[in-house]
Amino acid sequence: MPATSSQPRRQRSGNRRDEAARLAVLHAADDLLAEHGFGGLTIEAIARRAGVAKQTIYRWWPSKVEILLDALVEDSDKRFPVPTAEPTAASIRDYLYAFANFLATDPAGKILLALIAEAQHHADTAERLHKRYLDPRRAQERELLARAVSAGEVSPALDPDTAMDALVGPIVYRALTGAPLPRELADTLVRDLLKPRSTRQQPEAG
Amino acid sequence: MPATSSQPRRQRSGNRRDEAARLAVLHAADDLLAEHGFGGLTIEAIARRAGVAKQTIYRWWPSKVEILLDALVEDSDKRFPVPTAEPTAASIRDYLYAFANFLATDPAGKILLALIAEAQHHADTAERLHKRYLDPRRAQERELLARAVSAGEVSPALDPDTAMDALVGPIVYRALTGAPLPRELADTLVRDLLKPRSTRQQPEAG
Amino acid sequence: MPATSSQPRRQRSGNRRDEAARLAVLHAADDLLAEHGFGGLTIEAIARRAGVAKQTIYRWWPSKVEILLDALVEDSDKRFPVPTAEPTAASIRDYLYAFANFLATDPAGKILLALIAEAQHHADTAERLHKRYLDPRRAQERELLARAVSAGEVSPALDPDTAMDALVGPIVYRALTGAPLPRELADTLVRDLLKPRSTRQQPEAG
Amino acid sequence: MPATSSQPRRQRSGNRRDEAARLAVLHAADDLLAEHGFGGLTIEAIARRAGVAKQTIYRWWPSKVEILLDALVEDSDKRFPVPTAEPTAASIRDYLYAFANFLATDPAGKILLALIAEAQHHADTAERLHKRYLDPRRAQERELLARAVSAGEVSPALDPDTAMDALVGPIVYRALTGAPLPRELADTLVRDLLKPRSTRQQPEAG
C-alpha cells in the first residue's frame, strides 16, 4: 500500500520548531502592519491572525520588534540586495532606485519605517535595529562605495559613512513624511554628491 | 506688573482655563520624554507628574500628540526660526547648522523625532504633524530658497521641495539613527546640492 | 424642554461605586456556578456574563472566593436565619430543616459547598470562610443551643460546638456526596443527640 | 536476597510499563499535595517533580483525580480496613477512631478531603470518587452494620446508609473545617445513634 505522495495536510508540529508557524507569524505581522498600521500590531492580533498560540510567539521571539526584524531582514535581502559585482556609479544609483521602490511599494518597506520609528521610543529597539539591520547593510554599502572610489568610479567629498547617509537620508526622510520618491532625486544625489567619472568634467551648468 | 502678595501656592481654578495647569502639562510631557523616553509618556503619567486630573488633559488636548505639538511649535520657532532676511547660501547653511543643533541637543528636538516616529504609527499624527509643523515651516523654507534662487545666490538642480528634503533628509536621518551631525555634512550638502554662486565656477575637481 | 421622567437607561457610574455593577457580578457568579459548575466560574466568565470589565472585579474583590462569600452571606441570612426567639428543640429542628433545604435546593447552597471544597485547596479560603461565614453563624448557633440548654429544653452530651457539628455534619456530608436529605435525618439527630425534654422519659423503644 | 551490584540508576524504559515512573508519579503527587496544597498539584508540576514526561502521565491516568484515587485506595485499605470479624458496637467505634485518625494525621487523609472537595467542582470526579472509593467502602460498612443489627448488638433508628452518614458525617465535616476530632465525638455518636445493647436500658438521664 504505497502512500502515493498524497499531501499530509497538516504535518502537526511535534518536537521540533514548526516552520509553518514561524512563517505564519511573520506573514501575519506583515499583513497587520500593512492593513491596520503599527497600532493594530499587537502580539494578540498576530497570534489570532496567524492561527497560532501566544505562547508560541513568546517562545521564539523576545518582542514584536524581533518579529519585524526577522521579516525585514529576510525580505530586504531578497528584494534589494546590496550589489556586489560592479562598483560603478550606475549600480549605486540602481541600488538607490531599488531602495526607494522598496520603501514606497513593498510591505516590508513599511516595516523598516516602523522600526526606525519605534527606535525613537525604545532604546532597545534602536540597538537591535542597528545590530540586525542597519549595521550589516551599512557595512556592505560602505564596501561597495569604497570599491567604487578606489576604482575611480566616484569621488565623494564626505567620508563613506556620512556619504551613504547623504544619499539614503533624503529617500528615507521623504518616505517618513509621505512624499513621493522620483527617480530624479536619486539621479541628482548620485551625480552631485558622488561625482561619478563620466559627469565630473561636465557640470550641469555647462 | 505688581507681584501682589506672595503666590498663594495653588490658586485653585474657578471657571476659566487654568494657565498653571496648561504649563504644568507641557512641562511634564517634556520632562517625561527626556527622562523615561516616549514609552514613559502616557496620559496617566503626565497627569500624575503635572498634578492634574486626566480629564483636564482630555478636555484641552485631543491626544498627547497635540501636547507635544504645542511644545514643539513654541520651542522651535524660538530656537531656530527660518531666516527671513538675507537669502544667501550662507544663511541657508546657518539654518541647517541650527536645525542640526536643535535635533542633537534641544529637548524639543527629541519631540520632533518622536512625532516623526509617531506619525509612522498613526495617520492622524502624520496629518497633524504636517498641518501644524512640517507644512508651515516648509512653506517658509521654500520661500527662502526661492528668493535665494531668484537672487542668483544658489541654483539647485531639483525643485524647491525636493531640494529642501535633500538638505534636511540626511540630517534628520542621522539624528533618527543616532549618528553625530558634523558641520561638514551641512557644508557639503549646501555646496554640492545648491551650487552657490561662489563655488559654481570652481568645482572641487579643478 | 422638560425631560418628563424618561428612564435614563444607564446611569453611568462616575465617582462612586456602581451598585448595579456590584449586583451584576454577584448574580453572574451565582448563575455561572449553578449552570457550569465551579470550573466555569472564572473571573473572565463572570466579567463577561455581568457585562463588566475585569478591572472592576479586581478593584473590589481580592479573589473570586470573596465574591462567593458576599453572595453567600447575603443569601443565607435571608433564607435561613438562625432563630433567635424560642430556644426549643422544635425550633432547632426547624433550623436544620431550613439548612438542609438551603443546601439541597437554593443556588446559594451550592456556593457553601463550593467554598467548603475550595477551602481544602487554599488555606486563605479556609480562613476567609471561617471569618466571614462559619464563625459568625456558629456563634449564633452556639448561643441558641446554650439558651435551649439553660431553659431545660435540650440536654446534649457533647459540648455546644461539637454538638452543633454532630447535627450539621451529617447534613453537609450527605450534601457533599450527593445523597438526599430526608426529614427523618434531622428528626433523629435532634431526638438522639439533643434529647429534648418531651422525648426524654419516653425512649423510642418504649 | 542478594542485592547484586548497586542499582543501575535508571534502567531506561523499554517496551513495558516503567514501574519506577509509576511510583515516582504517585509520590510526587503525594508530596506536592502536602507541600503546596491542591493548588500546586498540576500535571505539569507532577511531571517536573517526578522527572517524567507529561505524556507518560496522560498515557496511564485519565486525570490527576485518578492519580489521587490510586494513592487513596491503596493507602486507606492499608491504614483502616473495614472490620469484618466481630460486628459489635465496640468494633464500629474503633473503626470510627481509625477513620478520624486517618483524616487527621495520614497524608492520604488529606487526599480524601481533597477529592471530596474536587467532587464539588467536577461531576466526573464525583462519579469516580463514588465508584472507586465511597461506594465500595460504604458497601462494606453497610454490611458491618447490618450484621451488628441482626446480632442485636446495635439498633439504629435510621436506615443503614443514613445511619452510617450520621456517624461519619460529623467526623468528615470537622476535618473539612479544620476542627479537632476528640474520641468523645465517636463515643457519643455510637452510643446515641446506634444505641448498643449494653447502654440501651440505661438512658443517661437515669
Next chain:
DNA sequence: AAGTAATCGAGACGGTACGTCTAGTCTTGAA
C-alpha cells in the same frame, strides 16, 4: 539476528484564564 512495537523523556503546539496595566469616558463635589 532482524524487525516490530510499545515505552520513555523532551518539548512544541493551540488554547484559556490569570492578574496587571493603560486608554479614554463619565460623574461627583468643591471652588
Next chain:
DNA sequence: TTCAAGACTAGACGTACCGTCTCGATTACTT
C-alpha cells in the same frame, strides 16, 4: 465653568497549565 479624584468599559500584556502531538532513543517480544 473649571478642576481633582477616581470608577467605569475595553482590551493588550506576559505567564502558567491544559491536553495533544511528534520526535528520537531505548528496550523487549516476535519471527
